[in-house]
Amino acid sequence: MKLPRAWSPALLAAALLPLPASADDEHAGIAMDHQHSARAELWSGDRQLSAHGNLAQASLWSQFRLDAGAAGQVLAKGWLRAQTPENAPALRRGALRELYWRQQFGDVQIRAGRQLLVWGRADGVNPTDNLSPKDFRLLTPEDADQRNGSDAVQFIYSTGIGQFSLIAIPALQSHRIPLPAMPGVQWHASEAVQQQAMALKWDYSGEGVDASLSLLRGPDVMPGLAHVSMNAQGLQLHMRPAQATVLGADFSASYGGLIWRAEAAYSRFTDSVEADSAALLQPKRHQWMLVAGPEAELGGNTTLGVQVLLQRVSGWRDPQSLADPLQRTLAMQQASFQNQTLASQYGLTWRLATRKLNDSLVAEVSGLMLAPERAGLWRVKVDYALNDQWHVQAGAERYFGPRSHFFGQLKDNNLLYLQLRTGF
Structure with a gap:
């Protein structure tokens, strides 16, 4: 029987799940551990604008670590899932999110393979987080679970003034996003x-202060x-990421009983539109973005984090000013895709x-609002631990704003969900 190609990464991850270590393994200094999460969910809709x-x-989410002593460590994460009804919009049935080897050589650590490369210290919106693509169509309550690893080689050099990382990615993928249905x-x-x-x-970490500077050149x-x-068949719209150069910085510190976070990035884009389509398509403009704000303990195990967001786009041109209807629509x-609907945006x-x-009960309300278009989203979720292994979680997410805005286009993805999960 021929299995769908989408199963291949997840079957590889399942094949790598370790068995109990034998006596010979223990004698050779080999240690293995693994964790799993089984989840059953009901959703009021999908995330594909349908x-x-x-x-x-x-679904089954698994991760493992193989420690081979002097030979280094192997780490892996992956998931499998089944969905009903069968005529639902098709997505992958599995993914190998991580599978990499790491080894320490004095002050230098080498990591090779598929890695989740998460950058940024701001809460929720991270202008420097450009190395691990996400599948925004994937039905999962946690944003972090939408993230996929990138095949990379990473060198980390630890010094007295922080860590220096050099990362090479032969083929960086882009986000997978829902696409609106348009007649013709x-x-x-x-x-x-x-x-x-x-x-x-x-990257620097000290007493109460964390900071980093970063530079990216790639898609x-x-x-x-x-x-x-x-x-x-009609109009054919082809998508491709622009070439980007991103200079970023982030900062986190504890002061006055608050945790202060800030993150900023300046991005330059080239080659975003092919030459034969330049008359119809607008290129992605250079921009800078800043996110900053405090997090406070309010007492009674309650925390509140608030951040201000600022974005400025260079050389912006109002799409509504274009005379040609097709050019204006495109x-x-x-x-909307590029979140460059205005020259300046600010939000919270x-x-x-x-x-x-x-x-045993965790409740959370979060959101984002951008002005002056009044676009964004809000989310609410409640998680209750039935015991040490079983959890029930329920939540909702709602997008709002004009249809011309990135968040406004996602209104058809407003959802309710209920999840039962267990860890073992």
């Missing part, structure tokens, strides 16, 4: 378009419209969380 609703899915339009969001990326980072993780063509769609993010009943 009218399909009432989805059920079951076919989307071509080829995931085979991958480009090399190089990144440098200095933007957010794809945009790059090419337009026409055939008998420019508005392009601006928030997260209010509390723990009750001896930490």
Whole structure:
């Protein structure tokens, strides 16, 4: 029986799940450990801007670590899932999120393989987080679970003034995003378009202060419209990430009973539109973004984090000013993908969380709002521990704003969900 290609990474991860160590393994200094999470969920819809609703899915999330002593360590993460009904919009049935080897050579650590490369210290919105693409269509309550690893080689050098990292990625993928249905339009969001990326980072951790500086040269993780063509089936829109150079910095410190976080990035983009489509498509503009704010303990196991967000786009042009209807429509769609619908945007993010009943009940409300378009999202979730192994979680997410905005286009993804999970 031929299995779907989407199963291959997850079957590889399952094959790598370790068995109990034998006496010979223990004598040779080999140690293995693993963790798993089984989840059953009900969702009121999908995250693909469709009218399909009432989805059920079951999934298994696994991770393991093999410690081979002098030979280094191997770490892996992956998941498998099944979804019903069968006519729901198809997505992958499994993924190998991480599978890499690491070894320490004095002050230098080498990591090779698929890695989750998470950058940034701000809460929720991270302008420097450009190395691990996400699948925004994946039904999971946690944003972190949408993240996929990148095949990379990483060198980490530890010194008295912090860590220096050099990362080489032969083929960096872009985010997978839901695409709106448009009459007479076919989307071509080829995931085979991958480009090399190089990144440098200095990371410092001291008493109550953490900071970093970073530089990335490679494809933007957010794809945009790059090419337009026409055939008998209608308008063909091809997506491709722009080339990006991103200079970033972040900072976190405890002061005055608060935790202060800040993160900023300046991004330059090139080659975002192919030459034969430049008359119809707007290129991605250079921009800078800043996110900063405090987190406070309010007492009673309750915390509140608030951040201000600022974004400025250089050389911005209003899509509504374009006279040609097709050019105007494409420019508005392009601006939505790139979140460059205005020359300047400002906004607020928030997260209010509390723990009750001896930490067995966790409730959280979070959100983001951008002005002056009044676009964004809010989320609420409640997690209750039935015992040490079983948890029930329920939540909702709602997008709002004009249809021309990135968040406004996601209104059809407003969802409710219920999850039962166990760890073992």
